[in-house]
Amino acid sequence: MNNVVEISEVSKSYEDVKALKEISFEVEKGELFGLIGPDGAGKTTLFRILTTLLVPDSGEAKVLGMDVVENYREIRPILGYMPGRFSLYQDLSVEENIRFFASVFGTTLEENYDLVKPIYQQLEPFKNRLAGALSGGMKQKLALSCALIHKPELLILDEPTTGVDAVSRKEFWEMLHLLKHQGITILASTPYMDEADQCDRVALMQNGKILKISTPDEVAQSFSSTLYGIRSKHRFQLIQVLREYQYVKSVQPFGESVHYADHRNDPDTDDILRYLSTHGVEDAEIKKIDSNIEDTFMELMQQEESHA
Amino acid sequence: MNAFKGFVKKEFKQIYRDKRTLLVLFGMPVIMMILFGFAIRNEIQSAEVAVLDLSKDSMTAELIQKIESNPSFDITHYLQAYNEVEPLFQKGNVKAVLIFENNFEQKMVRHSSAKIQMVTDATDPNLARLLQAYTSSIVQDFSDDLNPEISIEQAGLSPEIRMMYNPELRSVNLFVPGLIAVILMLISALMTSISITREKEMGNMEILLVSPLKPYQIIIGKVLPYLVLSLVNVFTILLLAIFVFEVPFEGSFILFFAESILFILTALSLGVFISAVANNQQTAMMVSLAGLLLPTVLLSGFIFPISSMPQVLQWISHIIPAKWFLEIVRSIMLKGGGISVLWFQTAILVVITLLFMGLSMKRFNVRLQ
Amino acid sequence: MPEVAIQTRDLTKKFGDFTAVNQISFDVRRGEIFGFLGANGAGKTTAIKMLTGLLSPTSGEGSVAGHDIHSESEAIKKKIGYMSQRFSLYDDLTVKENIRFYGGVYGLSRHILRSKYDEILEKVDLKDEIDSRVGSLPLGWKQKLAFSIALLHEPKIVFLDEPTGGVDPITRRQFWEMIYKASEDGVTVFVTTHYMDEAEYCDRVSIMVDGKIEALDSPVELKRSFSAKSIEEVFIELARGAENSDG
Numbered sequence: 044m045n046n047v048v049e050i051s052e053v054s055k056s057y058e059d060v061k062a063l064k065e066i067s068f069e070v071e072k073g074e075l076f077g078l079i080g081p082d083g084a085g086k087t088t089l090f091r092i093l094t095t096l097l098v099p100d101s102g103e104a105k106v107l108g109m110d111v112v113e114n115y116r117e118i119r120p121i122l123g124y125m126p127g128r129f130s131l132y133q134d135l136s137v138e139e140n141i142r143f144f145a146s147v148f149g150t151t152l153e154e155n156y157d158l159v160k161p162i163y164q165q166l167e168p169f170k171n172r173l174a175g176a177l178s179g180g181m182k183q184k185l186a187l188s189c190a191l192i193h194k195p196e197l198l199i200l201d202e203p204t205t206g207v208d209a210v211s212r213k214e215f216w217e218m219l220h221l222l223k224h225q226g227i228t229i230l231a232s233t234p235y236m237d238e239a240d241q242c243d244r245v246a247l248m249q250n251g252k253i254l255k256i257s258t259p260d261e262v263a264q265s266f267s268s269t270l271y272g273i274r275s276k277h278r279f280q281l282i283q284v285l286r287e288y289q290y291v292k293s294v295q296p297f298g299e300s301v302h303y304a305d306h307r308n309d310p311d312t313d314d315i316l317r318y319l320s321t322h323g324v325e326d327a328e329i330k331k332i333d334s335n336i337e338d339t340f341m342e343l344m345q346q347e348e349s350h351a
Numbered sequence: 352m353n354a355f356k357g358f359v360k361k362e363f364k365q366i367y368r369d370k371r372t373l374l375v376l377f378g379m380p381v382i383m384m385i386l387f388g389f390a391i392r393n394e395i396q397s398a399e400v401a402v403l404d405l406s407k408d409s410m411t412a413e414l415i416q417k418i419e420s421n422p423s424f425d426i427t428h429y430l431q432a433y434n435e436v437e438p439l440f441q442k443g444n445v446k447a448v449l450i451f452e453n454n455f456e457q458k459m460v461r462h463s464s465a466k467i468q469m470v471t472d473a474t475d476p477n478l479a480r481l482l483q484a485y486t487s488s489i490v491q492d493f494s495d496d497l498n499p500e501i502s503i504e505q506a507g508l509s510p511e512i513r514m515m516y517n518p519e520l521r522s523v524n525l526f527v528p529g530l531i532a533v534i535l536m537l538i539s540a541l542m543t544s545i546s547i548t549r550e551k552e553m554g555n556m557e558i559l560l561v562s563p564l565k566p567y568q569i570i571i572g573k574v575l576p577y578l579v580l581s582l583v584n585v586f587t588i589l590l591l592a593i594f595v596f597e598v599p600f601e602g603s604f605i606l607f608f609a610e611s612i613l614f615i616l617t618a619l620s621l622g623v624f625i626s627a628v629a630n631n632q633q634t635a636m637m638v639s640l641a642g643l644l645l646p647t648v649l650l651s652g653f654i655f656p657i658s659s660m661p662q663v664l665q666w667i668s669h670i671i672p673a674k675w676f677l678e679i680v681r682s683i684m685l686k687g688g689g690i691s692v693l694w695f696q697t698a699i700l701v702v703i704t705l706l707f708m709g710l711s712m713k714r715f716n717v718r719l720q
Numbered sequence: 721m722p723e724v725a726i727q728t729r730d731l732t733k734k735f736g737d738f739t740a741v742n743q744i745s746f747d748v749r750r751g752e753i754f755g756f757l758g759a760n761g762a763g764k765t766t767a768i769k770m771l772t773g774l775l776s777p778t779s780g781e782g783s784v785a786g787h788d789i790h791s792e793s794e795a796i797k798k799k800i801g802y803m804s805q806r807f808s809l810y811d812d813l814t815v816k817e818n819i820r821f822y823g824g825v826y827g828l829s830r831h832i833l834r835s836k837y838d839e840i841l842e843k844v845d846l847k848d849e850i851d852s853r854v855g856s857l858p859l860g861w862k863q864k865l866a867f868s869i870a871l872l873h874e875p876k877i878v879f880l881d882e883p884t885g886g887v888d889p890i891t892r893r894q895f896w897e898m899i900y901k902a903s904e905d906g907v908t909v910f911v912t913t914h915y916m917d918e919a920e921y922c923d924r925v926s927i928m929v930d931g932k933i934e935a936l937d938s939p940v941e942l943k944r945s946f947s948a949k950s951i952e953e954v955f956i957e958l959a960r961g962a963e964n965s966d967g
Binding site: 147190 | 354356360368553554555557558563
């Protein structure tokens, strides 16, 4: 059996809000799987179902072949879970926190030291510091150590990198890769599209639905049209003018350039530049670019909305 | 089992680290005890009283002598005429004026009855009522000594009052049981409910639920430290009561502690129930204060006697655990009551405890929601 | 209104022995979108507190909207707007109530408030939601509303703290378009964020490490001079060696 997680047509509602709408996907053993979507997409609800904390309204979810509703007792010990709001015990020290979670899961720090070592080692110089006095990045590392301490087979991390600076985030993902190589299956969520590249496969989520599941590269490339990056000093004006263009398909600001897609198959870029300069944007530069995950995500979102 | 031990250890550590709360937990009983014991007392000490003796015979002299020698009274003015009474009250110099009618002794001998009038300053109704009660008991003693067949009628005084078990009407004796109830409610119910909801708020509860710890272990682990803390507090209050305030303790210490543990369990089960229903610390605190602490203070008979409450409130008081605990403790401490007279109150507490334990176990799910 | 919106010269803040902000000097032009980056603990928060008049500097000079940060912090407060992900609107008040409340806080007259009110609803496309509680709105709408409210009193400078974290990509772009619009209108936008792709939207970006500004340029120039593909790479290159960061 190769699938660690199997979810089929899972739905869940809170009062009148449909948090999950018939979600299905699988996560293979040893995979680093990313759930990418904004706040309110349903990521946390899905994780709570997988961690047996919530019961789905309909559909079926299995962890290592065991049903999350019936076999919750068997599933819980093999899970490592880091909830989104999780903030450890601020009034306990680093060492006390990790020892506490070890004892709660029926093990000791010494027993599984090898597994947590690469992460916990960085914290050891501060082991007597209270968790509340740690910086954001160190807290995340401690939380990860605590989730790992009982050698789980499946690690579920709910937005582990939210609110942490770029250096710490990069280090955090490096650690996840390390764990992955030790055979641990990891399911992590993030609202940040640029973290998708760190995963083997990603599921794009929005409004309780999965828009697409694939490898990050495939997702990025699945954008349906040719994409152009247009630059100008007058970004605001550039966006306004492009939106009025007769062949426009989509215009999205992307940092220093604007991503533009055209209705024509092979549009003449000079034509576009000419249009822009007659409308007051004279310094525009245009070039063909590769689409990224965010381009695809937005395209899928818009398709979803026009279906609805 | 190790998991459970680890959990309890962590709880104690967290409580121990929170020095401010700890100070409140141990300081509060002492401060409340001192407040209630010294400041807010119901008994009278040297109340200023004036006497208007219109008779001036040997019998009134003897009665006045008796009143004078009582530590509750301090006779500050001897008046000569009625019209001096009013100005004295106006100035607020005296709390009461005792008026003996003329030919007191003569009337006593001839008609076996004479009148003493007591005028009190009812702007302080509690004090006024107490002064009446005190005077009436002194006069009663006097007339008993004089001749069992002769009675003294006193205007506005009931001669039937007899103070049993707490003959000096010492308020501290009555406050101690109430104080124990309030403090146990505060620590056991309020603190547990806050401590459990805090885990929920911080997201740690999700991990604890996913861990091999059973829900009942989480609850017991949360409750155990507060059980210990509460017992320490019961002990402190009792020591203060007996050695500092000289409150009598007539009954069995073992029974007293057993009943205290029972009441702590009642309070803990209420606290756990609140935390099962409330999702954040703020709600838990408001519910504990308004739903538990206020009734414990106001409706248990701690401050206001239940018998003088409106009927509806009297009914409500029956479901206040502190009311039953108060009856139990007052009986053990002041009357030396044993389980043979207290089984009914004890049974009610047991039922309430089991009920809420059951309810919270049901609410405290193996899952979220 | 001077053309320089924010100016600092050797601005320094010490807490005891610890130097949180170490002689930073930079200028922000009027209407510029200025990204202010730094690792946790690099001194960003302290620097912003000095610029918004909440903390007084240990040494160095600074002016915000033409007012000296040492002596005119009250005047500064009237000319700046502030919005962050953590502190923004009251979830339990409706859209209308939030706008009115903040209008009141900034002392807008009834007449101005009314016209601003319609303008905001138009801009944020919330006409159908005026009586909804803000807590029930999707995060992206909340953030757009919060930004409009931060502009309510027509500040010269707005400070935005991680304005679009967790917001879906489309709404997020609508948000950035609002920022571009404000910048076109001459409002200076000062953005702090942990998310480097937000930094790419800025005209210029500064990166703080251990209390100092280690790099300051446009995203394109920064990437060129560090021969990096993204601002994230530049940031990591600079912040990896930091003493006061998470490491």
